Amino acid sequence: MSQVNKRLVAAAVALLALSIFSYWNSVSRAERFESGQKFLPNLNPDEIARVEIVQGGEQVTLSRQGDIYVVEESHDYRARNEGVNRLVRNLLDMELAKEVGASESLAAELGIEPPGEETVEVALRNASGSDMVRLRVGNRFEGGSGNYVRRLDGEENPIFLTDATVLIDSTADQFLQKEIVDVASGEVVRIDGPDFTFSKDGEEGAGLMLERVPSGRREKTSEVGRVKNFLSRLRFSEVHLADDEEVADLSFGAEFRYELEDGSGYVVAVAAREDDRYIRIGGYHTVEQVAIERDTPEEELQEKADILNRAEEMREFNDYHGSWVYKLDSFTGEKLDLRRADLIEDVGDDEES
Numbered sequence: 001m002s003q004v005n006k007r008l009v010a011a012a013v014a015l016l017a018l019s020i021f022s023y024w025n026s027v028s029r030a031e032r033f034e035s036g037q038k039f040l041p042n043l044n045p046d047e048i049a050r051v052e053i054v055q056g057g058e059q060v061t062l063s064r065q066g067d068i069y070v071v072e073e074s075h076d077y078r079a080r081n082e083g084v085n086r087l088v089r090n091l092l093d094m095e096l097a098k099e100v101g102a103s104e105s106l107a108a109e110l111g112i113e114p115p116g117e118e119t120v121e122v123a124l125r126n127a128s129g130s131d132m133v134r135l136r137v138g139n140r141f142e143g144g145s146g147n148y149v150r151r152l153d154g155e156e157n158p159i160f161l162t163d164a165t166v167l168i169d170s171t172a173d174q175f176l177q178k179e180i181v182d183v184a185s186g187e188v189v190r191i192d193g194p195d196f197t198f199s200k201d202g203e204e205g206a207g208l209m210l211e212r213v214p215s216g217r218r219e220k221t222s223e224v225g226r227v228k229n230f231l232s233r234l235r236f237s238e239v240h241l242a243d244d245e246e247v248a249d250l251s252f253g254a255e256f257r258y259e260l261e262d263g264s265g266y267v268v269a270v271a272a273r274e275d276d277r278y279i280r281i282g283g284y285h286t287v288e289q290v291a292i293e294r295d296t297p298e299e300e301l302q303e304k305a306d307i308l309n310r311a312e313e314m315r316e317f318n319d320y321h322g323s324w325v326y327k328l329d330s331f332t333g334e335k336l337d338l339r340r341a342d343l344i345e346d347v348g349d350d351e352e353s
Helices: 003-031 081-092 104-109 221-228 298-321 330-337
Strands: 050-055 058-065 068-071 096-101 120-125 131-140 147-151 159-162 179-181 188-192 197-199 217-219 238-241 255-260 264-273 276-285 324-327 344-346
Touching: 050 081, 068 081, 188 221, 197 221, 221 330, 264 298, 276 298, 276 330
Parallel strands: none
Antiparallel strands: 050 058, 050 120, 058 068, 096 159, 120 131, 131 147, 147 159, 188 197, 188 255, 217 344, 238 324, 255 264, 264 276, 276 324
């Protein structure tokens, strides 16, 4: 072999050795723990199709349906996007303070295996049903912030201490989209209750007024305000399918009809069981159809488009909410007990404290 060829072979061997060393060094460095590193650095939230959370023997399951998640334990009722996003963000933001070990005795001591009452197990699955990540959040660090965490997918995963307390919602109630509607009282132009009506007198800027208030009497401000604001951030405390046995015996009698300035509105039917109040709610639109001519002005076209869009919103609202019965908290439910006699007082009466 010529001297030149020998030098070329030696250079090639050296390059190969250098390449092998560089690869080994990069792998070794990647596996080496570094304080502040992410616990789930490769998690792609867009691939999550199902979330299972277990704590204290109770489970909540969030499954993706199109652009939203639903809560399986609540008959697939909608989950709050904010709640799901917060869960995923908390997992993605989880940073590690140190590696603490991997022994069985240590896992038991830190609430990892077997899980304790406060231990939270989270599984993230993709569209094919395969686990992307499965982890447990164990005990809190007694000397400060942080929790002990461990991945359960893979083999021989160590236990880490996070650099901050890990907060994970773990009940169906925490994930439900509890807000039904949110309508400001200024958008309401008429209210028809069981024995009373609020309407506007047609004057510019005039507000809703209780009709047929007798001479010497006036609206009772506090109670009237409760009726007018009923649809403002209307939320439920419990939700049931309309044909659930638990609500099948309810009799929905009294109705409250709220008409809005855009021609749409809501009808709330009320049922009572002892101190509890339940509602069924539906939407409507006073405009069934609109006529569009070839020479219709652009501004009028936009107004008619808004009407059609709102009418479609009402149809979609009914398609979804027509399947459910909502239980209200006591403060909100009491508003539906108000009648005409509760809404007026003598002019000489002192204001309520």
